[in-house]
Amino acid sequence: MKSPEQKQFYTITELTREFGVSTRTIRFYEDEGLIQPIRRGRTRLFKPSDRRLLMLIMRGKRLGFSIAEIREIISIYKEPPGESGQLKLLIQRVIEKRDQLLQKRTDIDETIAELDQVEEQCLGRMAELGVGT
Amino acid sequence: MKSPEQKQFYTITELTREFGVSTRTIRFYEDEGLIQPIRRGRTRLFKPSDRRLLMLIMRGKRLGFSIAEIREIISIYKEPPGESGQLKLLIQRVIEKRDQLLQKRTDIDETIAELDQVEEQCLGRMAELGVGT
DNA sequence: GCCTGATTTTACTTTTACGTAAATTTTTTG
DNA sequence: CAAAAAATTTACGTAAAAGTAAAATCAGGC
Numbered sequence: 001m002k003s004p005e006q007k008q009f010y011t012i013t014e015l016t017r018e019f020g021v022s023t024r025t026i027r028f029y030e031d032e033g034l035i036q037p038i039r040r041g042r043t044r045l046f047k048p049s050d051r052r053l054l055m056l057i058m059r060g061k062r063l064g065f066s067i068a069e070i071r072e073i074i075s076i077y078k079e080p081p082g083e084s085g086q087l088k089l090l091i092q093r094v095i096e097k098r099d100q101l102l103q104k105r106t107d108i109d110e111t112i113a114e115l116d117q118v119e120e121q122c123l124g125r126m127a128e129l130g131v132g133t
Numbered sequence: 134m135k136s137p138e139q140k141q142f143y144t145i146t147e148l149t150r151e152f153g154v155s156t157r158t159i160r161f162y163e164d165e166g167l168i169q170p171i172r173r174g175r176t177r178l179f180k181p182s183d184r185r186l187l188m189l190i191m192r193g194k195r196l197g198f199s200i201a202e203i204r205e206i207i208s209i210y211k212e213p214p215g216e217s218g219q220l221k222l223l224i225q226r227v228i229e230k231r232d233q234l235l236q237k238r239t240d241i242d243e244t245i246a247e248l249d250q251v252e253e254q255c256l257g258r259m260a261e262l263g264v265g266t
Numbered sequence: 267g268c269c270t271g272a273t274t275t276t277a278c279t280t281t282t283a284c285g286t287a288a289a290t291t292t293t294t295t296g
Numbered sequence: 297c298a299a300a301a302a303a304t305t306t307a308c309g310t311a312a313a314a315g316t317a318a319a320a321t322c323a324g325g326c
Contacts, residue, residue, distance in 0.1 A: 012303070021284095023303075028284060041292070042304055059240045064197010067283075073244070076251060081258040088259075091266075094252045101241050101248075107192045108234045108241070111206070115234075118209055119227045125214040126221075146272070154314095156273080161314060174322070175274060199312075273322070280315065291304065296297105 010046040012037075018051075019058055029057060032067050034074060063104065073097060143179040145170075151184075152191055162190060165200050167207060196237065206230060 012023050029035050030044075035053050037044040046054075053074065060070035076097065079090050126133065145156050162168055163177075168186050170177040179187075186207065193203035209230065212223050259266065 024284065024286085027304085032283095043292070044303080059244065062197075063237060063240050063244070064195075076248070081255055084259065084262050084264045087255050087262075087264070091252055091255050094248050094255070098245055098248050101245050104196060105238060105241050107196050108238050111192065111196070112231055112234050114210070115227045115231050119224055122214055122220045122224050122227070126217065129217050129220075131217045131220070144272085145274095157314065157316080160274085165313095176322070177273085201312095268326095270325090271323090273320100275320080276318085278315105278317085280313100282312085283310100285308105285310070287306105287308085289305085291302100293300100293302070295300080 006048065008047075010048075010051055012044055012046065015046055015051065015054060019054055021058075026054070029054070029067075032071070034067070034071060063101075140181070143181075143184055145177055145179065148179055148184065148187060152187055154191075159187070162187070162200075165204070167200070167204060196234075 010018075012026055015021075015026060016023055026035075030037065034057055035046075035050045037046045037050050039045065056074060056077075057070055060073060065073070072093070076090065076093055079086075081087055081090065123133065143151075145159055148154075148159060149156055159168075163170065167190055168179075168183045170179045170183050172178065189207060189210075190203055193206060198206070205226070209223065209226055212219075214220055214223065256266065
């Protein structure tokens with residue numbers, strides 16, 4: 001059995017529905033060089049690899065990365081490990097990005113901890129008032 | 134002994150240096166109602182509480198939250214737990230924000246895992262080449 | 267008390283990430 | 297094949313988050 005729904009190609013509107021964005025947005029990402037759908041005539045055809053790139057892009061957006069930063073991240077995945085000097089550079093870039101992400105995770109954990117405190121206070125106050133949750 | 138460097142007031146330039154932003158940025162946050170420094174004449178004086186708010190703002194920015202979203206988060210902390218209905222609403226808002234943050238953390242963990250893989254491949258390739266890290 | 271540098275206000279500009287509209291294909295469907 | 301629906305190109309518009317410039321004002325040191 002093949003994996004579920006492994007389509008050859010996706011149309012632009014299929015992808016706008018899946019990711020909840022407009023055609024303008026997807027074409028914008030193409031203009032920015034983040035994806036390169038092939039063409040049949042003028043119409044764009046998106047391969048599964050384009051779809052995976054879109055998933056990466058959306059994830060980057062959720063994390064507050066700019067298009068430029070998302071481009072960097074994508075290029076890290078693309079880079080074919082070549083010559084030794086390049087490899088060292090690539091590792092440097094990996095380390096940088098990971099540090100950024102670790103900082104973000106710290107920020108998130110702190111914020112969640114604070115929100116937990118607020119919630120606890122609320123629940124305590126509600127218990128005092130004799131209110132059910 | 135008092136805690137280290139507990140100043141009464143900070144000037145705008147002290148804060149720009151500490152947070153690595155411009156005066157324009159700090160005034161912009163004031164215009165947006167995120168902070169409310171007091172005035173001596175026309176000059177702004179920032180209290181430790183304003184400084185703490187700026188820390189919250191910067192953290193929000195690092196996480197890719199918009200000014201509007203940062204305003205929401207700040208207002209969660211400010212909200213004095215009042216009446217029962219309000220408390221329930223506040224808890225709802227806490228839960229929403231926390232869900233957003235948990236999603237972000239998932240995104241981060243996935244991205245870090247992928248970066249780790251890239252790094253491993255690089256290191257493997259370098260070992261093949263007989264190159265030291 | 268004046269000079270120098272910091273601060274403020276006002277207003278126009280810029281960049282990013284798309285939105286929107288119009289005119290033109292292109293594709294699909296009856 | 298004709299009509300409708302979908303996709304494309306081109307171009308201008310916009311909101312958010314500041315940048316920047318100019319002119320005026322203020323504060324602190326000598």
